[in-house]
Amino acid sequence: MADTLKVNPIDCTGHGVCAELLPELISVDEWGYPIVDPRPVPLALDREARRAVAACPALALKLMRTDEPARSR
Amino acid sequence: MTTTVNESVPGGAARQAAGLPRLLPAAPEDLRGHLARYGPTPYRGQTGVLIGDIEASGLTGRGGAAFPVYRKMAVVARGRGRKVIVANGSESEPASRKDELLLRLAPNLVLDGLQLAAEAVGATEAHLYLHYGPTPEILRALAERASRGLDGLGVTITQAPPRFLAGQETALVNRLSGGPALPTFQPPRVSERGLGGAPTLVQNVETLAHLALIARYGPRWFRAAGTDAEPGSMLTTVYQVDGKCRVFEAEIGAPLRTLLSSGAETQAWLVGGYHGSWLPMPQAVGLTLANDTLKRFGAAVGAGVLVALPADRCGLTEAARVTGYLAAESAGQCGPCLNGLPRIAAGLAELAGPGHRRQTRADVERWAGLVTGRGACNHPDGTVRFVRSALTVFAPEIALHARGQCSATNRKPFLPLPNGMPTSEDDWT
Numbered sequence: 244m245a246d247t248l249k250v251n252p253i254d255c256t257g258h259g260v261c262a263e264l265l266p267e268l269i270s271v272d273e274w275g276y277p278i279v280d281p282r283p284v285p286l287a288l289d290r291e292a293r294r295a296v297a298a299c300p301a302l303a304l305k306l307m308r309t310d311e312p313a314r315s316r
Numbered sequence: 317m318t319t320t321v322n323e324s325v326p327g328g329a330a331r332q333a334a335g336l337p338r339l340l341p342a343a344p345e346d347l348r349g350h351l352a353r354y355g356p357t358p359y360r361g362q363t364g365v366l367i368g369d370i371e372a373s374g375l376t377g378r379g380g381a382a383f384p385v386y387r388k389m390a391v392v393a394r395g396r397g398r399k400v401i402v403a404n405g406s407e408s409e410p411a412s413r414k415d416e417l418l419l420r421l422a423p424n425l426v427l428d429g430l431q432l433a434a435e436a437v438g439a440t441e442a443h444l445y446l447h448y449g450p451t452p453e454i455l456r457a458l459a460e461r462a463s464r465g466l467d468g469l470g471v472t473i474t475q476a477p478p479r480f481l482a483g484q485e486t487a488l489v490n491r492l493s494g495g496p497a498l499p500t501f502q503p504p505r506v507s508e509r510g511l512g513g514a515p516t517l518v519q520n521v522e523t524l525a526h527l528a529l530i531a532r533y534g535p536r537w538f539r540a541a542g543t544d545a546e547p548g549s550m551l552t553t554v555y556q557v558d559g560k561c562r563v564f565e566a567e568i569g570a571p572l573r574t575l576l577s578s579g580a581e582t583q584a585w586l587v588g589g590y591h592g593s594w595l596p597m598p599q600a601v602g603l604t605l606a607n608d609t610l611k612r613f614g615a616a617v618g619a620g621v622l623v624a625l626p627a628d629r630c631g632l633t634e635a636a637r638v639t640g641y642l643a644a645e646s647a648g649q650c651g652p653c654l655n656g657l658p659r660i661a662a663g664l665a666e667l668a669g670p671g672h673r674r675q676t677r678a679d680v681e682r683w684a685g686l687v688t689g690r691g692a693c694n695h696p697d698g699t700v701r702f703v704r705s706a707l708t709v710f711a712p713e714i715a716l717h718a719r720g721q722c723s724a725t726n727r728k729p730f731l732p733l734p735n736g737m738p739t740s741e742d743d744w745t
């Protein structure tokens with residue numbers, strides 16, 4: 244079991260703080276909206292991922308439980 | 317634009333062998349005619365029973381997504397408490413006319429399906445969601461059924477706003493809740509938590525008509541038409557090169573050339589409507605009306621809109637016009653769609669004009685990649701499928717336009733769009 248990052252694109256306002264906190268998994272497009280790595284979050288980045296989720300001012304970034312195993316990176 | 321049921325399409329003998337048409341009588345059928353033809357609504361007397369037959373039939377949703385019907389039914393049947401069923405006749409695809417015709421000719425078949433599916437999942441509330449206001453045929457069918465006490469549930473009619481996305485499941489639930497018909501982010505699916513939080517089964521009206529026949533004649537009868545992987549028949553809205561619109565029930569797996577003209581007068585086909593794909597002629601001439609064969613071209617049958625584009629029109633101009641409409645129909649809720657679709661539409665309009673900047677085509681392709689998979693609903697993905705297929709199929713036309721030329725000899729718009737588009741931004745209720 245592992246967690247995958249998902250953006251609710253309706254709630255997302257393109258603030259960009261997620262990409263600043265977690266550049267390993269999140270980049271921004273030319274309009275400032277996040278492009279999120281669809282693969283499960285590696286264990287080594289679990290804490291950073293949780294911090295990015297907590298920091299989203301629109302509460303648009305979520306960690307969702309998936310059945311895939313976590314990547315060991 | 318006239319809508320007729322076309323009886324003179326090639327392949328008539330094959331259709332007769334498959335027992336088609338199944339859904340469309342020649343003239344509107346009132347309750348008396350309906351009962352004489354089909355007998356009473358075959359209720360099963362308990363929840364769940366019909367779902368096994370629907371699974372065995374292989375019936376998939378005819379609203380465009382082709383999702384297995386029994387799976388949504390099973391999820392709603394497992395839910396507890398208040399449950400809702402919705403017959404979706406919003407038909408918000410501007411080129412599609414099949415649901416409108418079905419509701420006019422066979423309203424009782426749709427209403428049978430609504431009641432049978434309601435019984436199967438244990439629904440306690442039934443809705444009919446329509447593109448137009450209720451027609452006399454629908455009102456008459458509901459009144460006749462009510463006076464004879466045929467229906468387990470009363471049916472509430474709601475009119476959809478004239479927006480492309482109004483029939484999308486989450487938008488439909490929002491509209492029935494009294495709000496604007498805007499999509500929301502999933503999960504949860506509406507089959508788990510829909511109208512007012514209740515498990516909600518949303519099925520296209522044609523799907524429910526098929527369901528009503530499967531309930532009567534069984535899955536084997538249903539599978540006598542179609543292919544093993546995609547059984548049954550489907551309603552199609554067909555535009556031939558003459559520009560006339562005909563609704564026609566076709567067997568799934570039928571050769572497309574028996575439905576659409578394919579000679580020198582035909583430049584390309586559009587399959588699956590405005591979220592569908594352009595297919596090049598003559599390369600596509602051997603394809604059939606089945607997702608199994610179409611997927612190799614990145615195409616799908618969708619809600620059955622089929623177009624033969626005449627050789628005298630500019631396909632690039634047609635594609636640019638429709639893309640402008642699709643961009644204007646973005647709900648504007650998701651950043652990539654809000655930003656990307658208008659840019660894609662402007663880029664395509666530039667390619668369709670005389671001469672264009674060197675980077676425009678690459679820009680359109682990059683924006684197409686950027687919006688894909690990043691909306692709450694499938695509007696960006698469907699629009700990109702349409703645009704990418706246009707860039708491929710009309711590549712020679714793009715080269716002509718770059719030199720200030722155009723192959724068209726007839727500039728009259730061909731593909732139908734709603735009057736007065738683009739619609740105003742707040743018109744979602």
